Amino acid sequence: MTSAGEFEIIIQNKTGVEIKATKFEYMDGSRSKNENIFFGGNDRIGNNEERRYTRTLQGVGGEMTSFTVTYQHRVGNNWSGNHVAQTDRFECNDREQKVVVLTD
Numbered sequence: 001m002t003s004a005g006e007f008e009i010i011i012q013n014k015t016g017v018e019i020k021a022t023k024f025e026y027m028d029g030s031r032s033k034n035e036n037i038f039f040g041g042n043d044r045i046g047n048n049e050e051r052r053y054t055r056t057l058q059g060v061g062g063e064m065t066s067f068t069v070t071y072q073h074r075v076g077n078n079w080s081g082n083h084v085a086q087t088d089r090f091e092c093n094d095r096e097q098k099v100v101v102l103t104d
Helices: none
Strands: 002-013 019-028 031-034 043-045 050-061 063-065 067-075 083-086 090-092 097-102
Touching (some): 002 043, 019 063, 043 050, 050 063, 050 090, 067 097
Antiparallel strands (some): 002 050, 019 031, 019 067, 067 083
């Protein structure tokens, strides 16, 4: 399997509140792979904002994959339990992009 180079991952927050994205995963065949795309282990994204990350994703170039983002809602001065958003399966190629929309 080859890699998908210069792939842009776009995470959009449509939840109505600030979120903290804590984990990004993608499927390599039947295995889930973690990719640390967040500086300091997580990234805060305001409501109706987005973050863009450009990475080389190993083992999925020209293959079908899906993305999963784990995140938490801002609740006062604290963070909620985990929420998860997952994309549909798609073919992952060099210099393409995929949007992950967080809605719940």
